[in-house]
Amino acid sequence: MLQSIKDSPLYRIMHPRSIVLCGASNSVSSMGTVLLLSLQSLGFEGPIYPVHPREKQVFGLTAYQSVLELPEVPDMAILVVPTQVAAQTLEECGQKGIRHAIVVTAGFKEVGGRGPEMEKELTAVADRYGISFLGPNCIGVTNPYHKLNTTFMEYENPPGFIGMASQSGSFVTQMFNYLKPFSLGFSAAFSVGNEARIDIVDCMAYLGACPHTRVIGLYIEGIKRGREFVETARCISPVKPIVALYVGGSEAGRRAGYSHTGALAGPDRLYDGIFRQAGVIRARSVTELFDFCWALGSLPMPKGNRLIIQTHSGGPGAVAADSCGRSGIDMPPLSRKTADRLRPHVPHTASIQNPVDLTFMKNPVEYLGNILKVLLEDESADMLLVYLLIVPKIAEQMMQELGFPQDKIPGEIQKFNESLSESVATLLKTHGKPIMGYTFRSLDEGVIQYLIARGIPVFPGHERAAAAMAAMVKYVRLREKILSSAGVANK
Amino acid sequence: MLQSIKDSPLYRIMHPRSIVLCGASNSVSSMGTVLLLSLQSLGFEGPIYPVHPREKQVFGLTAYQSVLELPEVPDMAILVVPTQVAAQTLEECGQKGIRHAIVVTAGFKEVGGRGPEMEKELTAVADRYGISFLGPNCIGVTNPYHKLNTTFMEYENPPGFIGMASQSGSFVTQMFNYLKPFSLGFSAAFSVGNEARIDIVDCMAYLGACPHTRVIGLYIEGIKRGREFVETARCISPVKPIVALYVGGSEAGRRAGYSHTGALAGPDRLYDGIFRQAGVIRARSVTELFDFCWALGSLPMPKGNRLIIQTHSGGPGAVAADSCGRSGIDMPPLSRKTADRLRPHVPHTASIQNPVDLTFMKNPVEYLGNILKVLLEDESADMLLVYLLIVPKIAEQMMQELGFPQDKIPGEIQKFNESLSESVATLLKTHGKPIMGYTFRSLDEGVIQYLIARGIPVFPGHERAAAAMAAMVKYVRLREKILSSAGVANK
Numbered sequence: 001m002l003q004s005i006k007d008s009p010l011y012r013i014m015h016p017r018s019i020v021l022c023g024a025s026n027s028v029s030s031m032g033t034v035l036l037l038s039l040q041s042l043g044f045e046g047p048i049y050p051v052h053p054r055e056k057q058v059f060g061l062t063a064y065q066s067v068l069e070l071p072e073v074p075d076m077a078i079l080v081v082p083t084q085v086a087a088q089t090l091e092e093c094g095q096k097g098i099r100h101a102i103v104v105t106a107g108f109k110e111v112g113g114r115g116p117e118m119e120k121e122l123t124a125v126a127d128r129y130g131i132s133f134l135g136p137n138c139i140g141v142t143n144p145y146h147k148l149n150t151t152f153m154e155y156e157n158p159p160g161f162i163g164m165a166s167q168s169g170s171f172v173t174q175m176f177n178y179l180k181p182f183s184l185g186f187s188a189a190f191s192v193g194n195e196a197r198i199d200i201v202d203c204m205a206y207l208g209a210c211p212h213t214r215v216i217g218l219y220i221e222g223i224k225r226g227r228e229f230v231e232t233a234r235c236i237s238p239v240k241p242i243v244a245l246y247v248g249g250s251e252a253g254r255r256a257g258y259s260h261t262g263a264l265a266g267p268d269r270l271y272d273g274i275f276r277q278a279g280v281i282r283a284r285s286v287t288e289l290f291d292f293c294w295a296l297g298s299l300p301m302p303k304g305n306r307l308i309i310q311t312h313s314g315g316p317g318a319v320a321a322d323s324c325g326r327s328g329i330d331m332p333p334l335s336r337k338t339a340d341r342l343r344p345h346v347p348h349t350a351s352i353q354n355p356v357d358l359t360f361m362k363n364p365v366e367y368l369g370n371i372l373k374v375l376l377e378d379e380s381a382d383m384l385l386v387y388l389l390i391v392p393k394i395a396e397q398m399m400q401e402l403g404f405p406q407d408k409i410p411g412e413i414q415k416f417n418e419s420l421s422e423s424v425a426t427l428l429k430t431h432g433k434p435i436m437g438y439t440f441r442s443l444d445e446g447v448i449q450y451l452i453a454r455g456i457p458v459f460p461g462h463e464r465a466a467a468a469m470a471a472m473v474k475y476v477r478l479r480e481k482i483l484s485s486a487g488v489a490n491k
Numbered sequence: 492m493l494q495s496i497k498d499s500p501l502y503r504i505m506h507p508r509s510i511v512l513c514g515a516s517n518s519v520s521s522m523g524t525v526l527l528l529s530l531q532s533l534g535f536e537g538p539i540y541p542v543h544p545r546e547k548q549v550f551g552l553t554a555y556q557s558v559l560e561l562p563e564v565p566d567m568a569i570l571v572v573p574t575q576v577a578a579q580t581l582e583e584c585g586q587k588g589i590r591h592a593i594v595v596t597a598g599f600k601e602v603g604g605r606g607p608e609m610e611k612e613l614t615a616v617a618d619r620y621g622i623s624f625l626g627p628n629c630i631g632v633t634n635p636y637h638k639l640n641t642t643f644m645e646y647e648n649p650p651g652f653i654g655m656a657s658q659s660g661s662f663v664t665q666m667f668n669y670l671k672p673f674s675l676g677f678s679a680a681f682s683v684g685n686e687a688r689i690d691i692v693d694c695m696a697y698l699g700a701c702p703h704t705r706v707i708g709l710y711i712e713g714i715k716r717g718r719e720f721v722e723t724a725r726c727i728s729p730v731k732p733i734v735a736l737y738v739g740g741s742e743a744g745r746r747a748g749y750s751h752t753g754a755l756a757g758p759d760r761l762y763d764g765i766f767r768q769a770g771v772i773r774a775r776s777v778t779e780l781f782d783f784c785w786a787l788g789s790l791p792m793p794k795g796n797r798l799i800i801q802t803h804s805g806g807p808g809a810v811a812a813d814s815c816g817r818s819g820i821d822m823p824p825l826s827r828k829t830a831d832r833l834r835p836h837v838p839h840t841a842s843i844q845n846p847v848d849l850t851f852m853k854n855p856v857e858y859l860g861n862i863l864k865v866l867l868e869d870e871s872a873d874m875l876l877v878y879l880l881i882v883p884k885i886a887e888q889m890m891q892e893l894g895f896p897q898d899k900i901p902g903e904i905q906k907f908n909e910s911l912s913e914s915v916a917t918l919l920k921t922h923g924k925p926i927m928g929y930t931f932r933s934l935d936e937g938v939i940q941y942l943i944a945r946g947i948p949v950f951p952g953h954e955r956a957a958a959a960m961a962a963m964v965k966y967v968r969l970r971e972k973i974l975s976s977a978g979v980a981n982k
Binding site: 028029106107111153154166167168169170171174175177178181219221245247248249250251252253255256257259284285286287288309313314315316317318319321322323324325326329331349351353354355357389391393397401440441442461462463 | 519520597598602644645657658659660661662665666668669672710712736738739740741742743744746747748750775776777778779800804805806807808809810812813814815816817820822840842844845846848880882884888892931932933952953954
């Protein structure tokens with residue numbers, strides 16, 4: 001395990017002070033140019049040197065005919081050049097003294113024909129000069145904390161806590177937009193491409209040491225260095241959860257992965273074994289991958305497997321109970337003490353069971369405040385799942401009934417939502433038990449965005465919340481196993 | 492099986508020409524009043540008579556002290572009165588000559604104590620006068636085609652094709668908003684409450700005969716008349732798919748359901764058997780329930796189990812292949828003929844396998860037109876799944892490059908999306924094979940809303956699309972079984 005990201009060959013790739021971009025031109029339809037615009041749009045602060053065989057200027061920047069002509073030795077080179085000239089270009093980078101690179105250029109091992117041979121030429125050059133490089137056939141990296149985005153899509157999110165390493169560039173770039181409604185972002189993200197030298201294990205080691213990364217997400221079509229994967233993950237996972245989506249375990253997924261990246265996949269059972277040893281939580285879909293990252297990266301870990309559901313609608317409570325039950329989560333009855341303490345706060349129609357069904361209770365100050373507090377204090381509960389049905393129109397009506405003038409209402413609702421979500425966040429901190437929401441409405445509505453902003457995940461649908469809770473329980477158990485087998489006392 | 496909905500006791504409940512609302516007042520916080528406002532807001536066209544012990548006028552309508560004083564015999568009564576006076580109120584309805592009712596009032600069998608006894612009194616009155624009634628303890632019905640909504644939430648959607656019968660009112664009312672992003676709506680929806688007389692089997696029979704209903708959704712905590720359920724469903728399911736979410740099969744779901752509606756649930760295996768015999772597709776979550784309804788109600792049925800995935804990103808193709816494989820769907824290689832026909836249309840980097848990965852192909856006219864057509868004509872494919880990554884910004888850039896002035900661009904993009912989705916809809920019709928999309932972006936974007944409007948479901952995430960495709964395959968197989976055991980030639 002790395003003591004510091006500065007010990008990683010990826011450090012300078014993620015923190016370049018200056019970049020040479022080989023293959024940028026003035027045509028917006030060329031990939032190199034799109035990357036240049038991405039770099040500029042996230043506001044990269046160091047100098048960027050475009051290299052192009054003919055252009056003198058590229059989007060306002062002085063362009064150079066060759067890397068050898070650059071006025072300084074940049075920290076990193078990005079290669080978006082034709083396959084045939086990639087090795088030669090890297091050779092010039094080496095001569096210039098550049099020791100870090102991202103090779104975006106494709107057409108190597110993954111296409112067959114002359115491809116594998118050209119890839120060997122490329123790695124030979126890199127080895128000769130001691131160049132650490134990501135790729136080829138990758139879409140690069142994103143490090144929003146360093147205002148660095150070398151991919152072809154705009155990074156739209158705030159810097160976040162999910163560290164991603166992916167054998168498909170799509171699960172970096174196409175997730176920028178996907179993560180937005182959840183107010184999530186990447187701490188650092190890698191597309192590893194053909195992994196000719198730097199591979200997913202190196203990226204995982206980097207993310208393990210990255211101070212902004214609270215949870216690691218992996219997209220895997222096939223792992224080359226199995227033993228190193230397990231050893232590295234096993235060091236990281238007890239302190240930082242790792243979630244992996246592995247698609248090579250089904251016949252259809254294996255074939256698709258092979259034709260995509262030439263990955264050599266193994267059967268599900270083999271990978272399940274690897275993940276278990278490594279303390280890695282397996283996700284079955286892109287949705288689960290990021291749901292699990294959200295929960296594991298935001299919430300305190302549950303001490304056990306027992307969950308209370310709070311709802312004000314019977315049906316939504318029952319479907320969540322069903323999903324939790326199927327996910328292996330226990331739903332114990334409330335303690336008598338809890339039931340007695342709840343009674344004064346709930347209507348007589350309420351069902352003081354588990355799920356706690358508050359029925360027609362309209363006051364969120366009660367059900368996101370006092371009631372939540374009583375439930376969190378129940379010693380038989382390790383986790384809390386809350387159904388959220390807060391219709392914006394109803395909040396508006398409440399304010400009208402309270403006599404607020406129409407023009408003050410939006411401001412009052414905002415203040416109300418802020419204080420409501422603040423009190424939930426305080427309960428989360430005080431009690432150290434995970435609290436999650438689920439809803440069938442848009443995440444944009446009412447108090448939900450406020451809760452999300454304060455670190456309380458709210459999932460669209462009961463089954464996603466139940467799966468995320470189950471992933472947390474699984475993580476805690478895997479962690480215990482690894483720590484106890486390593487002779488470390490459980491914290 | 493009903494020949495016509497007019498033969499159902501529910502017909503007049505769903506098509507009242509006039510309504511008496513017992514329990515409406517001028518206080519907006521009373522449930523009866525909220526129902527009155529719902530009725531008015533959807534624009535119910537017949538007279539509504541509020542009955543209230545003291546008020547003379549209720550929201551601009553003449554109010555009556557008693558049902559007996561009404562100037563005509565309304566087609567239907569809605570009771571939102573205190574539990575203690577419910578039987579007496581229904582008695583007066585009977586005396587007046589009213590033969591249809593919805594009893595929203597709760598506090599009967601579901602609460603214990605005097606509740607079951609009062610429920611018996613209520614049904615005794617109904618039986619004496621021959622009143623067909625839904626409930627008690629239900630939230631009523633929605634029939635957007637008749638501008639009828641007796642629930643406490645506003646119906647926000649266009650009239651649709653999903654017929655819903657639910658043992659929880661939430662899965663009627665709370666789905667109004669949920670279905671919006673999918674441009675779906677109900678054809679008719681019932682909350683059955685305690686099912687004292689009319690039960691979920693009666694509702695299913697109605698929906699089987701309802702001409703606006705193309706697919707039936709059920710939310711079940713426990714079925715009372717098992718044999719009738721199977722017989723009725725078995726008649727309907729070969730012509731109209733039925734999807735059921737049953738939560739009583741897990742211990743947690745069973746307990747939650749029991750405390751919610753007092754339903755007597757059975758183990759999963761029992762219900763799986765019932766559903767299989769009845770030709771009912773089982774959903775595992777609310778998400779699946781409506782996803783399956785969407786696909787089954789929109790698309791032609793697949794002739795077999797073989798699917799082609801079209802993508803322009805390797806990773807999203809691989810995860811979809813994995814999900815399809817795990818859902819039991821075959822992904823055969825393309826025929827040689829198809830591969831030969833595709834080649835002129837795709838870039839040299841494309842992977843002409845299954846998934847078909849078009850890689851960097853920017854022109855949607857190709858991949859939602861010519862290429863889709865070639866794939867649909869492949870005789871080894873029964874279904875088509877298309878990855879949609881259409882970034883609005885990129886469409887805008889394309890238009891700029893084509894030289895359109897800025898102010899014309901939004902209009903041009905709209906025209907473009909319309910013609911694009913129109914051509915997909917035409918292919919759907921011509922080939923009779925189901926086509927579905929999946930995306931990680933918002934469904935509000937670009938061409939997606941246009942595709943959805945033309946009956947092509949686009950799912951958020953590969954796993955949901957794969958599950959929906961698998962549900963269609965399962966439906967076709969169940970239908971075949973039922974038809975062949977009934978000696979009916981397969982159509």
